[in-house]
Amino acid sequence: MQGPGWVPESFAGLMIAVSIYCAVRLLTSRAFRRQINVDVNVAHVTMGVAMAGMLVPALTTLPMGVWEAVFVGLAGWFSWQSVRFLARHFGQSAGRDLHHVSHYLTHLVMSCAMLYMYLAAPTGGAASAGGMSMGGATGATANFVGLPLFFLIVLCASAVWHIDSLSLSSSNQLALVSAMGANELTGGGGRAIPQGQTMLAERSSLSVTDAPEGPDLNERPFMAPRLELACHVAMCITMGYMLILML
Amino acid sequence: MNDASVTVSANRSTATREQREPRDIRRALQLVLAMVWLVDGLLQFQPFMFTRAFGSQMLAATAQGNPSAVAHSITWADLVIGHHSVVADTVFAVVQILIGFGIAWRPTIKPALALSIVWSCGVWWFGEGLGGLFSGTANPINGAPGAVLLYAALAALLWPADRTRATTSFIAAQAVGESVARGVWIALWGVLGCFALLGANRSPQGLHQIVSLMATGQPRWLAGLDHHVANLLAHRGLGFSVGLAAILGIIAVGVFLPARLARVAVVLALVLGAGIWVLGENFGGIFTGSGTDPNSGPLLMLIAAAYWPYRHGSRREVGLRPEALGV
Numbered sequence: 001m002q003g004p005g006w007v008p009e010s011f012a013g014l015m016i017a018v019s020i021y022c023a024v025r026l027l028t029s030r031a032f033r034r035q036i037n038v039d040v041n042v043a044h045v046t047m048g049v050a051m052a053g054m055l056v057p058a059l060t061t062l063p064m065g066v067w068e069a070v071f072v073g074l075a076g077w078f079s080w081q082s083v084r085f086l087a088r089h090f091g092q093s094a095g096r097d098l099h100h101v102s103h104y105l106t107h108l109v110m111s112c113a114m115l116y117m118y119l120a121a122p123t124g125g126a127a128s129a130g131g132m133s134m135g136g137a138t139g140a141t142a143n144f145v146g147l148p149l150f151f152l153i154v155l156c157a158s159a160v161w162h163i164d165s166l167s168l169s170s171s172n173q174l175a176l177v178s179a180m181g182a183n184e185l186t187g188g189g190g191r192a193i194p195q196g197q198t199m200l201a202e203r204s205s206l207s208v209t210d211a212p213e214g215p216d217l218n219e220r221p222f223m224a225p226r227l228e229l230a231c232h233v234a235m236c237i238t239m240g241y242m243l244i245l246m247l
Numbered sequence: 248m249n250d251a252s253v254t255v256s257a258n259r260s261t262a263t264r265e266q267r268e269p270r271d272i273r274r275a276l277q278l279v280l281a282m283v284w285l286v287d288g289l290l291q292f293q294p295f296m297f298t299r300a301f302g303s304q305m306l307a308a309t310a311q312g313n314p315s316a317v318a319h320s321i322t323w324a325d326l327v328i329g330h331h332s333v334v335a336d337t338v339f340a341v342v343q344i345l346i347g348f349g350i351a352w353r354p355t356i357k358p359a360l361a362l363s364i365v366w367s368c369g370v371w372w373f374g375e376g377l378g379g380l381f382s383g384t385a386n387p388i389n390g391a392p393g394a395v396l397l398y399a400a401l402a403a404l405l406w407p408a409d410r411t412r413a414t415t416s417f418i419a420a421q422a423v424g425e426s427v428a429r430g431v432w433i434a435l436w437g438v439l440g441c442f443a444l445l446g447a448n449r450s451p452q453g454l455h456q457i458v459s460l461m462a463t464g465q466p467r468w469l470a471g472l473d474h475h476v477a478n479l480l481a482h483r484g485l486g487f488s489v490g491l492a493a494i495l496g497i498i499a500v501g502v503f504l505p506a507r508l509a510r511v512a513v514v515l516a517l518v519l520g521a522g523i524w525v526l527g528e529n530f531g532g533i534f535t536g537s538g539t540d541p542n543s544g545p546l547l548m549l550i551a552a553a554y555w556p557y558r559h560g561s562r563r564e565v566g567l568r569p570e571a572l573g574v
Contacts, residue, residue: 003293003297004297152289153282156285156286159282160278160282160351161351163281163348164274164278167353167354168353244289244290244292247536
């Protein structure tokens with residue numbers, strides 16, 4: 001059974017837009033002297049391109065085997081980062097650790113979800129070119145629904161968490177204006193805004209995990225953190241949609 | 248860094264730490280509610296929902312057994328939905344996702360919760376046939392009194408405002424007051440207990456039929472579980488119904504008991520909610536490709552969590568902190 005074609009096409013268009021934006025971030029962050037989380041943006045680019053191809057076979061770019069290898073690599077990277085972070089920060093302030101490690105774990109789950117979709121989704125006629133058709137698990141995967149349900153719950157939780165982070169960011173900025181006054185904000189606040197963004201980053205996936213801390217962080221503010229959060233929410237929603245089609 | 252920046256940074260750090268306070272339980276429950284709405288919206292994008300059968304067969308079937316005026320309105324609305332299935336389903340999906348986003352986004356939480364109440368009442372009427380209350384098919388095992396009604400109840404109980412500055416015993420009382428919140432609790436669980444004993448629900452094969460019918464279209468392992476449970480319930484419907492009603496009754500009065508016993512009742516409600524969700528509702532049928540929501544199990548658990556009696560220290564922090572208002 002297939003739904004109207006414009007639904008997957010719309011999601012595919014959204015993913016292409018996210019991929020292009022994240023690619024631009026990767027290419028221009030150094031020129032603008034802004035910080036970004038390279039691993040997150042690389043993950044968003046690859047997942048966006050891959051999902052666009054899964055949703056609309058005409059947009060397929062690489063063979064399935066290559067994509068599977070890519071997502072095994074990403075899953076391995078985020079697993080390693082999670083373990084390394086926990087090992088390095090074990091016993092320190094739980095709040096910060098929770099946010100930072102959740103950043104890695106969320107992207108680990110996203111990588112695993114992508115891998116699952118490639119392994120479980122029925123391949124269509126374009127299989128040789130890497131194409132696949134969404135629209136329901138079949139055969140051996142039809143009874144293996146616990147994993148996509150888990151992925152779906154994590155993705156929706158992550159989306160909701162990040163939307164909440166976005167609104168926290170807005171209220172922080174308002175609080176900043178009321179506390180400092182407009183003059184101070186525009187005058188000496190050239191570094192205050194980035195710190196606000198850093199706070200946002202603490203809660204969100206934009207963690208300062210591997211970024212240099214202290215003065216260097218102030219000199220190189222994050223690049224459009226809200227847009228990156230919005231990209232993450234878009235990825236979660238689109239991936240959730242695809243997983244629901246496979247339940 | 249100049250002094251102003253240091254001060255503001257410190258203030259904001261404090262504010263952020265408070266906003267992230269783990270005991271901000273109501274906000275956490277609001278976010279869980281937002282997540283459920285988000286899942287609902289995504290489920291609405293399943294291919295089946297865009298077909299005419301969604302409105303004219305699946306939804307229209309809920310009209311059966313209702314009073315004629317109610318049944319006519321349901322049939323009319325669901326036929327309209329069936330005839331315009333793509334547009335209607337798109338609207339349903341987008342509205343539910345927007346409600347989820349709105350609850351998660353602090354500045355819009357009140358409009359989103361208000362919209363969720365209106366939306367829930369509409370869906371309860373036209374999509375769930377008033378939860379089977381008038382058709383005699385309502386059973387706590389299969390989603391009575393209508394899962395969507397629980398969304399409305401949760402929106403009211405988790406409303407981001409403190410009705411009173413007095414200390415409250417549990418989260419659900421913050422917005423509506425302790426007496427109203429307790430009334431909602433006893434009404435909900437008491438009504439479920441009554442449903443367990445009504446009509447066909449207490450017949451020897453009543454529960455057996457409900458559970459065995461659930462197995463259709465489920466994954467093999469879940470269908471197997473359904474068959475085992477159905478066999479267990481066969482010819483023992485009355486005993487299980489009475490036992491279920493007794494448990495629901497204990498839960499209903501639990502909120503009036505001292506905190507320690509109230510916690511036991513809440514745990515019982517959580518366990519029962521989980522059991523109903525898995526064994527009675529099969530996760531809301533979302534594995535069949537035609538499940539529109541996770542059904543009542545998770546919502547019963549969410550309501551139970553909102554009634555968890557907290558200790559005095561955390562009560563003060565959760566109940567009176569402005570940040571806990573979620574605005």
